[in-house]
Amino acid sequence: MILKIKRAGIFGVHRTALHGGIDDVLIKSDLIEPTREKISIYFKGEKASGIIQLSHDEMQALIKSIKPHLKLIKKSKIMLK
Numbered sequence: 001m002i003l004k005i006k007r008a009g010i011f012g013v014h015r016t017a018l019h020g021g022i023d024d025v026l027i028k029s030d031l032i033e034p035t036r037e038k039i040s041i042y043f044k045g046e047k048a049s050g051i052i053q054l055s056h057d058e059m060q061a062l063i064k065s066i067k068p069h070l071k072l073i074k075k076s077k078i079m080l081k
Contacts, residue, residue, distance in 0.1 A: 001021055003017070003020070003048075004016070004018075005018070018043075018047070018048040019045050019046070020046070020048065021045070022041060022042070022043050023042045023043055023049075024042040025041050025042070027039050035056045036056065037055075038055060038056075039053070040052070040054075041053075
């Protein structure tokens, strides 16, 4: 996994690319209000680690944007020379 971050600082825009893998996924559910659930994705690399937190609505939007492309991935073929 490559995580690319762009931050505005005092001296201008600073771009960072972090390499690592997903270490753990934690889902916190709220029984009273299911839309308040939080998804935390923990990642860890050689030089960096962190947490990506998504709300229920953000995760649904992510799934909605990825779902049409999953069919394309299943139909693709790898050809080697």
